[in-house]
Amino acid sequence: EDKVVQSPLSLVVHEGDTVTLNCSYEVTNFRSLLWYKQEKKAPTFLFMLTSSGIEKKSGRLSSILDKKELFSILNITATQTGDSAVYLCAVEELRNTPLVFGKGTRLSVIA
Amino acid sequence: DTAVSQTPKYLVTQMGNDKSIKCEQNLGHDTMYWYKQDSKKFLKIMFSYNNKELIINETVPNRFSPKSPDKAHLNLHINSLELGDSAVYFCASSRGTVYGYTFGSGTRLTVV
Numbered sequence: 001e002d003k004v005v006q007s008p009l010s011l012v013v014h015e016g017d018t019v020t021l022n023c024s025y026e027v028t029n030f031r032s033l034l035w036y037k038q039e040k041k042a043p044t045f046l047f048m049l050t051s052s053g054i055e056k057k058s059g060r061l062s063s064i065l066d067k068k069e070l071f072s073i074l075n076i077t078a079t080q081t082g083d084s085a086v087y088l089c090a091v092e093e094l095r096n097t098p099l100v101f102g103k104g105t106r107l108s109v110i111a
Numbered sequence: 112d113t114a115v116s117q118t119p120k121y122l123v124t125q126m127g128n129d130k131s132i133k134c135e136q137n138l139g140h141d142t143m144y145w146y147k148q149d150s151k152k153f154l155k156i157m158f159s160y161n162n163k164e165l166i167i168n169e170t171v172p173n174r175f176s177p178k179s180p181d182k183a184h185l186n187l188h189i190n191s192l193e194l195g196d197s198a199v200y201f202c203a204s205s206r207g208t209v210y211g212y213t214f215g216s217g218t219r220l221t222v223v
Contacts, residue, residue: 034211038152042115042201045211086152098144098166099212101154 003027004091004102012108017079021105023089024071033072034099035063036088043088046074079109114138117202117215124192125223132187132218134202143185144203144212145177154201160185192222 007022025033032050036043047056049065049072056063060079065072076083086106090099115136124130136143142161146154158177159166165177174190189196199219203212 036211041216042214043154043212045213048211088152088154090154098156098159098168100156101146103151103153106152 002102003100004089006087006089006102006105008105009103010106010108012110013079015080015109015111017109018075018077019079019107021074021076021087021089021107022071023074023102025089025091026070027091027093027100029093030067030070031092031094033065034090034092035072035074036090038086038088038104039084046087076107079107081109081111083107084109115202115204115213115215117200117218119218120216121219121221123221123223126192126194128192129188129190130192130220131189132200132202132220134185134187134215135183136202136204136213137183138204138206138213140204140206140213141182142205143179144205145185145187146201146203148199148201148217150198157187157200158185189220194222196220197222 004025032048034048035046047063052065052067060077063074086104088104089102092099118133144159145157147157148154156168157171160179176188178186199217201217202215205212
């Protein structure tokens, strides 16, 4: 069973649209949830979330965690073609255990 | 300076061969990882290693073995390569997860 489930698996939007990517998880000892962006090569770190209800924001990207309902969302406003990528959600359980990744959401932003 | 560097970037080899992928990090991180990413972009942990403990994903065939000569290096050795081993292999490192992992640029392995 997948511990980290992302939806949708793929998404096509027009420039300027706002998108919401979803990540739900089911782990026994939750420690943190992380978002990554992967373009052609290595995933790059976006956010780490540990507390419910506290929004993390970076430019047009923002993310929030709900530890009661076991999910997180990643919002991207005023999308640009450069936002096209696979967005990966990952969960850390016990300290120093490897991150468990979801299967990603492939976002395509068209002009 | 590249923080996490992997070599080679591309590797094409025949079934049955043995190959190694090297990984080095210059971040002073204490934990290193190998992930396998399939054609659908699913990243799956293979190993994590710090100077105290090797954690192996039990689903990884024993043809795969990590080798760490020191804290800054974690190499991946693969014996008797199979077609299903074709994937992109990512090395990563961390000092805890406060700042997330830093990934290498990946090694695309193609077994023919």
